Amino acid sequence: MSNTPTLVLLPGLLCDAAVWAAGTEALAGVRCIVPSYGLADSLPAMAQAVLAALPAGLAGPQGRFGHCGSFDRFSLAGHSMGGRVALELMRLAPERVERFALLDSGLDPLPESEAGERERDGRLALLALARREGMRAMALQWARGMVHPDHVTQPVFEQVVAMVCRSTPEVFERQIHALLARPDARSVFANVHCPTLLACGRQDAWSPLARHEQMQRLLPHATLTVIEDSGHMAPMEQPAAVAAALRTWMACS
Secondary structure, three states, rough: OOOOOEEEEEEEOOOOOHHHHHHHOOOOEEEEEEEOOOOOOHHHHHHHHHHEEEEEEHOOOOOOOOOOOOOEEEEEEEOOHHHHHHHHHHOOOHHHHHEEEEEEOOOOOOOOOHHHHHHHHHHHHHHHHHHHOHHHHHHHHHHHOEEEEEOOOOOHHHHHHHHOOOHHHHHHHHHHHHOOOOOOOOEEEEEHHHHHHEEEEEEOOOOOHHHHHHHHOOOOOOOOEOOOOOOOOOOHHHHHHOOOOOHHHOOOO
């Protein structure tokens, strides 16, 4: 069996492998896998899709996940919605995960309050825009809140928009459904025992630093890394800094 470490990287809402591309180039000697969620419309279904997409040598024993193969372990990192999927995968198969990382993500369910209604209404308004005017029109509006204000005029902004445009309103609807139904993952996170990384863009307005500081208090052994000059899309906005944090974390045992 190969001794090459495996890192499973989970993208966020309307993201694909491009969100991790620049950073993974700096992770020499690591086998990086970026799965797709397909048309899954719940976080548990997305986690199951991730497990099913792993190469044969990483797909657990037959009878549990429907695959034959060795019971290999892997490091797991999720960005934004991908962090929510990572938490569901940790709920399903904690014994498979040797390191765990959440970037620009969170643990809480949709609030049962005015804040929850605002989030729901905001997401559904973007979906209506995507259906009415197309994914690019929606992406141009959505991405402005996802990056550092200084990056709106930089190439990375158009890279984010182009990535979103590779998706469809149908996928967008299904992923919104998954996020609005997200479970409370605090108990899962509090019981993570492997080396854990939390990373957050300093200027992340969607999943702010204060939220990650609360997460670290829930799991004191976790390392919190602040990605400077970055909004919510830290792996694309500051790939070198994110890769450095991942390299340090991958060296933990």
